[in-house]
Amino acid sequence: MAELEENLASMSSIAAAKDKALSKLEKDKKGLEEQLLFSEVGLQEAVMVATDEAKISAARTILQARIKMAREVGDPNFDRSAWDLASWEQTLLKFSGDEEQEPAVEKAVGAKTSGAKGVDGRAGGGDAAGGDALTVGDKGC
Known part of the structure; x- marks a missing residue:
């Protein structure tokens, strides 16, 4: 016990x-x-x-x-012909990795390099300030 x-x-x-x-x-x-x-x-x-x-x-x-x-x-006196837009856009396309954008970018590159008039009526497209679809707003910035 x-x-x-x-x-x-x-x-x-x-x-x-x-x-x-x-x-x-x-x-x-x-x-x-x-x-x-x-x-x-x-x-x-x-x-x-x-x-x-x-x-x-x-x-x-x-x-x-x-x-x-x-x-x-x-x-x-500025010569815009020094801008290699086609190369820049191809490089941007490589960075984006979006194959769906490729035909649209190639079409845009072809239009810009063929002397087609852009939105503003000048050859090469774009606006005088280098504007594009990129906008900088006050959303979080």
Whole structure:
């Protein structure tokens, strides 16, 4: 009988140690879950900031290029024949990776290089400021 009581006491001390270890693990788990949540929120904020900065940088670069082109086109000594639009559009097509756009771009390239008049009535298409379908609005920038 003494042996049975000894085994029972040993088992209850093991059960108490197990309960203590489980409660410590649950507490640690809650702490780690909170850290994970804060890390995810911080990461999302960092991604949003980086995305906004990239949008602003891209918009700034596009506007600077448009201003430069508008100034160059306004210069009577400027030779636009140095612009290799067909090559630029082919390179852009390679970057986009959209095969459905290929015929449309090739058709547009053919129209621009064949001397067809653009939207503004001038040969080569486009507007004097180098404008295109790209617009920079106030959407997130």
